[in-house]
């Protein structure tokens with residue numbers, strides 16, 4: 001499974017990347033809005049992990065454009081902005097899940113597995 005991590009906090013982005021790579025996901029990183037959009041225009045992903053507070057834009061504005069380029073990807077919003085309006089806005093824009101920071105990488109992984117089962121019909125034993 002191919003994952004794009006859009007996250008400007010580099011330490012966190014690398015932590016997620018390390019963790020998911022060990023679980024056999026293939027990861028790409030983007031540290032901002034524009035960089036994320038560029039990757040989505042070129043590549044197809046199974047998962048897009050999207051931070052909302054990006055230095056050059058709001059992840060919520062990225063979501064509709066992202067879905068145009070990667071309509072079949074599963075979107076998980078990762079953000080410290082845990083307020084209700086942002087959660088609802090993200091889900092309304094078509095995010096599949098929402099993980100408030102700080103989150104545990106194990107929880108991220110099990111949510112990704114849950115989405116893979118639901119959305120991609122991946123069998124339990126085939127999951128990383």
Ligand code: CA
Pocket residue numbers: 007008009051052053054
């Ligand atoms: Ca951020």
